[in-house]
Amino acid sequence: MSIRTAIVRRAIDSAALLAEVASVSNGATVAFLGTVREVNDGRAVTGIEYSAYGEMAERELAAIARECAATFGIADLAAEHRLGALALGETSIAIVLAHPHRAQAYEASRFVIEEVKRRLPIWKREGYVDGTSDWVNAGDVAQQGAAPEHRP
Amino acid sequence: MTVTALLFASYAEALGSDRVELALSGQPTVRDVVDRLRALPGGGALPESPLVAVNLTYAGADQRVESGDEVALIPPVAGG
Numbered sequence: 001m002s003i004r005t006a007i008v009r010r011a012i013d014s015a016a017l018l019a020e021v022a023s024v025s026n027g028a029t030v031a032f033l034g035t036v037r038e039v040n041d042g043r044a045v046t047g048i049e050y051s052a053y054g055e056m057a058e059r060e061l062a063a064i065a066r067e068c069a070a071t072f073g074i075a076d077l078a079a080e081h082r083l084g085a086l087a088l089g090e091t092s093i094a095i096v097l098a099h100p101h102r103a104q105a106y107e108a109s110r111f112v113i114e115e116v117k118r119r120l121p122i123w124k125r126e127g128y129v130d131g132t133s134d135w136v137n138a139g140d141v142a143q144q145g146a147a148p149e150h151r152p
Numbered sequence: 153m154t155v156t157a158l159l160f161a162s163y164a165e166a167l168g169s170d171r172v173e174l175a176l177s178g179q180p181t182v183r184d185v186v187d188r189l190r191a192l193p194g195g196g197a198l199p200e201s202p203l204v205a206v207n208l209t210y211a212g213a214d215q216r217v218e219s220g221d222e223v224a225l226i227p228p229v230a231g232g
Contacts, residue, residue, distance in 0.1 A: 034232045053224055056208045093232050122231035123161035135162045137228040
């Protein structure tokens with residue numbers, strides 16, 4: 001059993017994460033990588049600066065991994081989210097996990113990224129080709145006040 | 153009593169600071185902390201009911217805050 005999560009300020013080595021979850025008890029390994037895309041909402045992007053409430057982000061990502069392990073029976077998981085200035089194509093998040101069977105592995109992978117999107121206290125500021133930059137989702141009032149359930 | 157309010161991303165830009173010490177009296181709640189921050193210069197940009205975490209855990213508006221608590225206002229998250 002190997003469950004590890006981290007918030008990092010260096011490049012993510014997805015091959016290393018794959019090696020971390022390798023086990024002969026697993027028949028299915030799913031790797032999800034989030035990468036910096038060149039266009040967002042029709043604007044040409046030059047890069048993204050990721051920032052976080054670091055201590056809380058560490059705790060939330062670890063909690064998500066624990067919930068994933070308990071819900072889907074995942075025994076091997078490695079996930080990293082990167083902070084700082086990322087260029088186009090660079091990996092901002094890697095979620096690598098394995099299970100004896102593919103159905104649970106796919107479901108578990110989807111669970112982790114959706115929970116990350118919902119509650120990890122991380123923000124991104126996109127830079128655009130015209131020299132401007134802006135916070136992503138800052139105008140998304142739908143999310144405001146919708147506090148994730150409290151956990152002990 | 154004093155609590156430390158933490159601000160991030162667009163909220164920190166709005167207030168021009170990422171950390172504010174607030175002196176509160178009585179039995180204050182998360183809502184009181186938010187109201188005090190919204191009354192500061194630039195605080196009008198904060199929503200009435202932002203996401204809040206007290207001591208690293210998401211909290212509701214009615215949760216009491218204690219002296220020394222770290223109360224973080226969480227802008228709409230954009231991880232991944």
